[in-house]
Amino acid sequence: MGPVVTVRLLRWVGIVLLLLASSVSARADDFATLVGDLASDSFADKERAVTALGVLDDPRAVSVLQALSEGRLLKTTDGRVVISKIAGGTTRVRDAVTGEDIAGADPDRFDRVIVNNRLRGAIEGALAALTLFSIDRDARLVAARDALRHPSAGEAALLEKAIAVEQDPEIRAAVQLSLSAARLVSGSRQERLTAIRALGTTTDPQIKNLLDEFRAAPDTDPELKKAADAALTSIGNRLRLVSIAANLFQGISLGSVLLLAAIGLAITFGVMGVINMAHGEMIMLGAYTAYVCQQSFRALLPADWIDAYLSVAVPVAFFVAGGIGVALERSVIRFLYGRPLETLLATWGVSLILQQAVRSIFGSPNKEVSNPSWMTGGFDPIGGFTITWNRLYIILFCFIVLSVLALILSRTSFGLHMRAVTQNRPMASVMGIRTARIDALTFGLGSGIAGMAGVALSQVGNVSPNLGTIYIVDSFLVVVFGGVGNLLGTLVGALSLGIVNKFLEPVAGAILGKIVVLVAIILFIQRRPRGLFALKGRTAEAEA
Amino acid sequence: MLNRMWQAGVAAAVIAAAASGATAQTQGTIKIGVLHSLSGTMAISETTLKDTILMMVDDINKKGGLLGKKVEAVVVDPASNWPLFAEKARDLLSKEKVAAVFGCWTSVSRKSVLPVFEELNGLLYYPVQYEGEESSRNVFYTGAAPNQQAIPAVEYLMGEEGGAAKRWVLEGTDYVYPRTTNKILEAFLKSKGVAADDIKINYTPFGYSDWQTEVAAIKSFASGGKKTAVVSTINGDANVPFYKELANAGIKAAEIPVVAFSVGEEELAGIDTKNLVGHLAAWNYFESVKNPTNDAFIKEWHDFIKNPKRVTNDPMEAHYIGFKMWTQAVRQAGTTDVDAVRQAMYGQKVKAPSGFIAVMNTNHHLSKPVMIGEIRPDGQFDVVWQTKEAIKADAWSPYLLEDKGKIADWTYPWVCGNCTEAKYKD
Numbered sequence: 001m002g003p004v005v006t007v008r009l010l011r012w013v014g015i016v017l018l019l020l021a022s023s024v025s026a027r028a029d030d031f032a033t034l035v036g037d038l039a040s041d042s043f044a045d046k047e048r049a050v051t052a053l054g055v056l057d058d059p060r061a062v063s064v065l066q067a068l069s070e071g072r073l074l075k076t077t078d079g080r081v082v083i084s085k086i087a088g089g090t091t092r093v094r095d096a097v098t099g100e101d102i103a104g105a106d107p108d109r110f111d112r113v114i115v116n117n118r119l120r121g122a123i124e125g126a127l128a129a130l131t132l133f134s135i136d137r138d139a140r141l142v143a144a145r146d147a148l149r150h151p152s153a154g155e156a157a158l159l160e161k162a163i164a165v166e167q168d169p170e171i172r173a174a175v176q177l178s179l180s181a182a183r184l185v186s187g188s189r190q191e192r193l194t195a196i197r198a199l200g201t202t203t204d205p206q207i208k209n210l211l212d213e214f215r216a217a218p219d220t221d222p223e224l225k226k227a228a229d230a231a232l233t234s235i236g237n238r239l240r241l242v243s244i245a246a247n248l249f250q251g252i253s254l255g256s257v258l259l260l261a262a263i264g265l266a267i268t269f270g271v272m273g274v275i276n277m278a279h280g281e282m283i284m285l286g287a288y289t290a291y292v293c294q295q296s297f298r299a300l301l302p303a304d305w306i307d308a309y310l311s312v313a314v315p316v317a318f319f320v321a322g323g324i325g326v327a328l329e330r331s332v333i334r335f336l337y338g339r340p341l342e343t344l345l346a347t348w349g350v351s352l353i354l355q356q357a358v359r360s361i362f363g364s365p366n367k368e369v370s371n372p373s374w375m376t377g378g379f380d381p382i383g384g385f386t387i388t389w390n391r392l393y394i395i396l397f398c399f400i401v402l403s404v405l406a407l408i409l410s411r412t413s414f415g416l417h418m419r420a421v422t423q424n425r426p427m428a429s430v431m432g433i434r435t436a437r438i439d440a441l442t443f444g445l446g447s448g449i450a451g452m453a454g455v456a457l458s459q460v461g462n463v464s465p466n467l468g469t470i471y472i473v474d475s476f477l478v479v480v481f482g483g484v485g486n487l488l489g490t491l492v493g494a495l496s497l498g499i500v501n502k503f504l505e506p507v508a509g510a511i512l513g514k515i516v517v518l519v520a521i522i523l524f525i526q527r528r529p530r531g532l533f534a535l536k537g538r539t540a541e542a543e544a
Numbered sequence: 545m546l547n548r549m550w551q552a553g554v555a556a557a558v559i560a561a562a563a564s565g566a567t568a569q570t571q572g573t574i575k576i577g578v579l580h581s582l583s584g585t586m587a588i589s590e591t592t593l594k595d596t597i598l599m600m601v602d603d604i605n606k607k608g609g610l611l612g613k614k615v616e617a618v619v620v621d622p623a624s625n626w627p628l629f630a631e632k633a634r635d636l637l638s639k640e641k642v643a644a645v646f647g648c649w650t651s652v653s654r655k656s657v658l659p660v661f662e663e664l665n666g667l668l669y670y671p672v673q674y675e676g677e678e679s680s681r682n683v684f685y686t687g688a689a690p691n692q693q694a695i696p697a698v699e700y701l702m703g704e705e706g707g708a709a710k711r712w713v714l715e716g717t718d719y720v721y722p723r724t725t726n727k728i729l730e731a732f733l734k735s736k737g738v739a740a741d742d743i744k745i746n747y748t749p750f751g752y753s754d755w756q757t758e759v760a761a762i763k764s765f766a767s768g769g770k771k772t773a774v775v776s777t778i779n780g781d782a783n784v785p786f787y788k789e790l791a792n793a794g795i796k797a798a799e800i801p802v803v804a805f806s807v808g809e810e811e812l813a814g815i816d817t818k819n820l821v822g823h824l825a826a827w828n829y830f831e832s833v834k835n836p837t838n839d840a841f842i843k844e845w846h847d848f849i850k851n852p853k854r855v856t857n858d859p860m861e862a863h864y865i866g867f868k869m870w871t872q873a874v875r876q877a878g879t880t881d882v883d884a885v886r887q888a889m890y891g892q893k894v895k896a897p898s899g900f901i902a903v904m905n906t907n908h909h910l911s912k913p914v915m916i917g918e919i920r921p922d923g924q925f926d927v928v929w930q931t932k933e934a935i936k937a938d939a940w941s942p943y944l945l946e947d948k949g950k951i952a953d954w955t956y957p958w959v960c961g962n963c964t965e966a967k968y969k970d
Binding site: 043070071112114115116117118120121124149205206208209212213216239243246247250253254257364365366368370371376377378385386388389390391460461462464466470502505506509510511514 | 585587588591704705706707718746747748749751752753754756757758760761763764766767768769770781784785788789791792793794797798799801810813815816818819822824918920921926927928929
C-alpha cells in the first residue's frame, strides 16, 4: 500500500511541476499582457484573456480570476490592474501582476472591472482547470463538478490527467462523470458509447440536457442515437420518481410552515376559544425580533458570530411575543371572555395598532433578514431535486416545537391546569386553580409560540409590517380544518393542506390550486363542521 | 320667510368669503398634486416617489420658483385603494385646481384615474414602466414602454453576450401588467422563431410566498436540452421569497439567468443579494451609472432625505425627468394652462441622470436609453449592456395583431392616441 501511494503522489507532484515548468519561460510577460486585457471595455476581449489565463498555468492567475469573479479586481486611473482585499476591517490594495502592496490607495476611487454572466461562466471554467490539481480537497471537488458544465476536448485531456492522480473516491466519481460528459462531446465513437452508458445511470438534469443536445444533433450516428435514447428514457423514468419525492418534500415543507403559523392559534383560538385576530402580528413581532437580533449581532459582535443569531432570536422572540400576549390578555381580552364578536373587533384593532407601531419604528419597506450560512443553499440527495437547508431546518424546528408543546400540555402541572380551566372553569376554580393566571399564561404561551414561528418564517419570506396578515387566514383555516382544540388535528390539517396543495400546483397552477383547496375545505366543513378531529364528550362549557 | 332669506344671505356671504380667501392664497403659488399611496401594499414603492417630487419642488422654490411664483405640492394619500385614486384625483383637479398631477404606480390605479383626467382636462405625469397599449391626451408617460424594457432585455438574452437563450419561462404576478407584457413577449418570441413548446407562462397571486414548486418547475423546464432564461414580471413583496428560493435551490445566473422588470435598487434593499449575483434587471436608469448629472441627483436626494444610505431608482429618475419637463413647458408657455403646457411639452428635452438626453415625443412617451444590469453583491447593478442612443417608446406594440396600424400622435394631422386614420385630412 505504502509504495503505491508514494508513487502516485510523486506522479501527481511531477505533473504539476511539469505543467508549471513548461510555461515558465513564456509566462512572465504573457501574464502581464493578459491581466492588462482584463481591464478592457469589451466583454469579448475579457473573455479571451480569461480563457488564456486558464491555460497559462501561472499560480498567480487563480487569485486574479477569483478577484475578478468576486468584483475585487479594479482598474486604476493610470491603467494599472489591482486587487483589493478586505482583511481585518481594512482594505488592502495590491498590484495584480507584481503582487506588491499599494499603500494609501483608496479603492473607492477606482473603477471595478465589470463581469457579465457569460464571462462568469468562462472564469468558472478557467478556475476549474486551474484548481483541478489544487491541494485543497474541497476546491478539487468543486472543480471536478463544475467541469460538467463546460465539456470540451481540452477538458477531456485535463480530466484524464486528473483521474490518473486522484485518490479521493468522491472526487474520482465526480471527475469520471465530467470526463464522460467531455468524451460525449469530443471522444471517439467507442468512447462516446461508453460515455452514454455511464451518463444514463445518473439523474442530473444537466446531463439530460447534454444528452438531449447530442441526440438532436443532425449528424449523430444511429447506433449512438439509440444508446442515447435508452439512456434518456432511463433518466426520464428516474426523474419522474424524483419529482414525486420532490412534491412530497415540498408539501411537507409548506405544511410545516402552515403548522408553525397555526400552532400558536391552536392554543389561543383552539384551546381558549379567543378569536385572536392579532395572532398574525405576534408572528410579525417574532420576525422583527429576528431582524433586531441580526442587526445587533452585526453591530456588536465579531463577524463570524453572526451565524449564531438565530439561536438567540428564538428564545427572545418567545418572550417578546409572549410578554405582549400576556399584556394583551390582561388589558383587553379578559374583559371580553364569552363575547366572541367584541373579542374579534378588539383583537383586530390591536393588530392594526401593532402593525402601525412597527411601521412607525422600522419604516414600511421590507427588512432584510439573511439566512445564516448553515441555512443557505441545499443538497441534492438523489440528483435532480434540491432539498434546501432552510426548509429542512424549519420542518425540524416545527416538529420540535410541536412535541415540546404536546409534552407541556400532557405532562406538566401547568398543562393539566390549562386543560382543566378550558374544560370546566368553575370546577377548576373550586379546586383552587387560579384561572385568571392560567388564562394569561396560556395566552402568553400561544403568542410566544407565534413569535418563534415568526423567527422561522423570516427565513423563507418577507419581513414587513403586514407579514401577519399573510398568515392569519391560513392559520385559521388550518385550525378549523383540523378540529378546534386539538393539536393532532392541527398537525394533520396543516400537513394534508400542504401536501394536497403541492401535488395540485404543478397540474393546476398556483392560483387554481389554491381555489380548488379552498372549495374542498368549504365542502368538508359543510359535512363535518367540527373539523377532522372533533373533541368528543363534554366539551368546553359555554363561557358566561 | 325673512328668516330663511337671511340664512341664505349669510351662507352666500360665507361662501364668497371662503372663495376670495382661497384665491388670495393661490395668487402667489402654483399648486401641483402628488397622488401616491403612502399606506397599504404599494406604500413601499410609492412613498419614495412622493419624496422625489417634494425634493424637486423644494429645489425649484430655492431657485426662485416658477413664473415668479412659488410651487406648492398638495400631497394626498390614495392608500393603495384603486377607486380612491379616482376620488382623490377629482379632488385635486376640481377642488385644489392643481396645474399638474404627479402620481400612480400600478397600471390599475392609472386606469382608475384616467376617465377623471380626461373629463376634467387635467395633466398626469406617470413615472413607472408599464405595459403600453395606451396614449391619453391627458397623460405623459415618463416610464418605459415594452419596447424600451421588455423587448430589448429578451433580445439581449437571445444574443451571444447574454448567453443565447433558446427556451423561455415567463413568470408573472396575476394582473394586467404582467399579462399584457407576456402577451407581447410571447408574440415577439414566436416572431423570432421560438416554438410554443419552448415558452412556459406561469402566474402567481400578489404576495405569493411558497415558491418551491415554481422554482422546481423552472429547473425541470430548463433541463429540456436548450439554454433557458426566465423573464420575471413578479411584482411587489413576492420577489423576496422568490429570490430566496432561487438562491437556495442553487440556480446560478450563469446557467439560468432571471431578468426582472419590476425589481430595482429599492426592492433589492430587502434581500440578501450575495447569492443572486449575475441575475438581471432591465431599466432606463441605474443608480450605479456614472456621470455628473447622476452624481448631483444622488447627492440632492441624500441631502433632501437626510440619509446617505437611501438608494435612487428608475421611477424616481422618471419623476425627475417629468417634473423638469413640466417646469420647462410652463416657462415656455408662460402659463400653467393645461392645453398650452401640453403643446409646449412636445419635443421638450432634459439631461437625465441616465447620462442621456430624454425627449418627449408626440405620442406622450419619452425617448430613453435601455440598460441591462446585473445584480452585484451590494444590491446595486452593474450595467452590462446599453443602447447607444435613446430609444423612442412605442405606445402600441408592433408584435400584437390587434395593434396593427394603430397610431399615437397628438399633433396635426393625427391628433389622437389610438386610431388608424388621421383626424384631419387635406
